[in-house]
Amino acid sequence: MFRAILGFVQVIGVAAVAAAAQQRSQPRPDGIPDPICSSAQAEVSEEASYLVENEAAMKRMMLDMAARPTGDIDRDFVSMMSPHHQGAIDMAQAVLRHGRNEQIRRLAQEIIVTQQQEIAAMRLAVGDPLPPSMPSPTQVAKSPERP
Template structure:
């Protein structure tokens, strides 16, 4: 009876999710490794993109390993907030380096929507929402178009969230 060694709760759920994740991704990762083309030389920009993206993913995964508090709702928010923040961080990186205008627009939407979800979850458990200072999305010397759009959306959202809490 393996199940009796696990107590029901967030820890068991996390363990189960990790095991399922590993089982599902292992064959996919192995299949992709076998079919990847020979590595090509990376540009400095691509190297910077990959390094920033790897750092964002590592931070997200580390931050999602929240210690259970005994409050399922707070634990959910504690794990989902870094998950959503990871999406924001990766979208910001796309805005810094990406060239495809469609993907850049999607990245802008991800930033706004994920921030809204983080704020909604925090409000649901009585925590204050965070400041919506825009992230640096442009490389030095670049034109500020995308950053200005995100900045405007974030402030509009922040004002709406403040009104909801009154």
């Protein structure tokens, strides 16, 4: 029930952000472009993009955390916590794509690295193989709207 309410509230929030962006995109009566509205529209669009990505990460995380118990408490813990940590990685990547605060961006980079390390440690602890090595995605491409 709580998940349904939370999902509904988040959908309403994204719709409100999109409506605000549409309203701000209307031309001024005198036909002169409004730099404040253009800037605000870009920020609203950026926020809407972030909210969509964040919502997708949350849904994927919650779905993947719903693992069936196996009778092995340790393995069950790892199978539920790995998606939780991956969700944090996915949300941190969204902040790197859309966020502007350099402190938050650095924290997001740290989250990505530490959560990947913890996933690897948990998998090793229960004897699961590690996924193939690849660079840590701490430098994601910024969205096109962002200067």
